[in-house]
Amino acid sequence: xxxxxxxxxxxxxxxxxxxxxxxxxxxxxxxxxxxxxxxxxxxxxxxxxxxxxxxxxxxxxxxxxxxxxxxxxxxxxxxxxxxxxxxxxxxxxxxxxxxxxxxxxxxxxxxxxxxxxxx
Amino acid sequence: xxxxxxxxxxxxxxxxxxxxxxxxxxxxxxxxxxxxxxxxxxxxxxxxxxxxxxxxxxxxxxxxxxxxxxxxxxxxxxxxxxxxxxxxxxxxxxxxxxxxxxxxxxxxxxxxxxxxxxxxxxxxxxxxxxxxxxxxxxxxxxxxxxxxxxxxxxxxxxxxxxxxxxxxxxxxxxxxxxxxxxxxxxxxxxxxxxxxxxxxxxxxxxxxxxxxxxxxxxxxxxxxxxxxxxxxxxxxxxxxxxxxxxxxxxxxxxxxxxxxxxxxxxxxxxxxxxxxxxxxxxxxxxxxxxxxxxxxxxxxxxxxxxxxxxxxxxxxxxxxxxxxxxxx
Numbered sequence: 001x002x003x004x005x006x007x008x009x010x011x012x013x014x015x016x017x018x019x020x021x022x023x024x025x026x027x028x029x030x031x032x033x034x035x036x037x038x039x040x041x042x043x044x045x046x047x048x049x050x051x052x053x054x055x056x057x058x059x060x061x062x063x064x065x066x067x068x069x070x071x072x073x074x075x076x077x078x079x080x081x082x083x084x085x086x087x088x089x090x091x092x093x094x095x096x097x098x099x100x101x102x103x104x105x106x107x108x109x110x111x112x113x114x115x116x117x118x119x
Numbered sequence: 120x121x122x123x124x125x126x127x128x129x130x131x132x133x134x135x136x137x138x139x140x141x142x143x144x145x146x147x148x149x150x151x152x153x154x155x156x157x158x159x160x161x162x163x164x165x166x167x168x169x170x171x172x173x174x175x176x177x178x179x180x181x182x183x184x185x186x187x188x189x190x191x192x193x194x195x196x197x198x199x200x201x202x203x204x205x206x207x208x209x210x211x212x213x214x215x216x217x218x219x220x221x222x223x224x225x226x227x228x229x230x231x232x233x234x235x236x237x238x239x240x241x242x243x244x245x246x247x248x249x250x251x252x253x254x255x256x257x258x259x260x261x262x263x264x265x266x267x268x269x270x271x272x273x274x275x276x277x278x279x280x281x282x283x284x285x286x287x288x289x290x291x292x293x294x295x296x297x298x299x300x301x302x303x304x305x306x307x308x309x310x311x312x313x314x315x316x317x318x319x320x321x322x323x324x325x326x327x328x329x330x331x332x333x334x335x336x337x338x339x340x341x342x343x344x345x346x347x348x349x350x351x352x353x354x355x356x357x358x359x360x361x362x363x364x365x366x367x368x369x370x371x372x373x374x375x376x377x378x379x380x381x382x383x384x385x386x387x388x389x390x391x392x393x394x395x396x397x398x399x400x401x402x403x404x405x406x407x408x409x410x411x412x413x414x415x416x417x418x419x420x421x422x423x424x425x426x427x428x429x430x431x432x433x434x435x436x437x438x439x440x441x442x443x444x445x446x447x
Contacts, residue, residue, distance in 0.1 A: 011129040030191065056230075070245055076171050084345045084430055088280035
């Protein structure tokens with residue numbers, strides 16, 4: 001299916017920029033973090049799309065099976081660890097957002113900037 | 120057929136992402152991002168990445184959603200709309216999307232075996248794993264042995280992020296605990312809901328069992344320390360949601376979890392140092408046992424255990440840091 005050969009990458013571009021839009025255009029800090037994790041997922045999709053080999057299967061080598069094509073294990077390793085690291089850093093971001101709410105009483109960017117300007 | 124299904128899932132992914140951005144209700148956005156992660160996991164599975172799909176399903180759809188909900192409970196549930204400057208952002212984003220899509224026309228098609236990614240070290244990993252390490256799952260072999268350095272780094276990042284969360288959120292926790300000393304009543308957690316309680320209690324032991332299976336079967340099938348840690352953490356979080364925070368901390372106290380995140384990276388580092396002491400390089404497992412292959416297998420088993428402990432302890436500590444904080 002030559003027609004869909006680049007579809008994964010187009011979806012990557014659209015999702016990446018959807019997440020980026022939330023980061024730059026939304027004022028709510030939690031929404032920004034959700035956008036950031038969508039951005040991150042898009043990068044995961046890009047890497048995992050590159051690991052696919054036609055007619056391949058997951059890189060788990062069975063004894064006695066010959067002439068089997070396997071997909072590329074390297075992008076999978078990189079992304080597997082990145083997912084767990086991603087949730088840890090997102091949690092750190094959320095913790096800081098919670099503290100901002102406790103200090104400023106709001107998590108809207110423009111309100112925080114106003115409070116900073118007035119103080 | 121598979122291609123049509125993949126295209127359908129990817130299109131659904133785009134719709135979900137747009138819906139997450141458009142809604143102003145943060146609760147809806149968080150629930151939709153759980154669905155987004157599940158769709159992403161299905162996509163990873165179609166793209167032959169079974170290990171990654173397992174991780175994304177456990178971490179993305181499970182734990183991320185719970186952490187975001189915990190943060191929402193401490194902050195607000197609705198975002199305010201700021202109309203100014205919106206069109207600038209939209210035009211920047213649309214322009215960049217078009218540039219990125221234009222750039223994809225130079226990329227090799229999906230599944231092209233001649234793509235540059237498949238020419239470099241990947242064939243070496245696939246060819247040498249049965250000889251040097253002799254475990255079926257090449258992903259685990261690369262993760263734990265060939266690129267063990269990277270994984271050690273990632274484990275320390277998880278550890279550091281967890282310490283960061285404890286520093287930021289943990290300040291008042293002793294205080295509130297001594298004040299509250301909560302009596303276990305029927306309104307804690309979801310105890311007063313019959314169906315979640317009964318189904319949850321039935322499921323939790325099996326989720327833990329599956330987590331242990333994923334941990335110790337990671338060399339033979341999809342799995343390993345990262346996935347197992349996340350799955351076991353999910354079971355504990357489920358129990359905390361059902362039985363209440365205090366009861367869950369009574370079952371697995373905070374000190375145990377702190378022990379886990381300390382012992383995990385130390386175990387990993389100790390295996391690396393053992394390699395030096397026995398005459399090899401740092402994180403060279405070949406010298407750990409009589410034959411090089413069984414040394415590799417022993418090393419992988421030990422460091423996967425370290426990874427599992429760190430991930431499980433860190434995720435649970437982060438969850439408790441959010442859950443035990445009271446809203447101001």
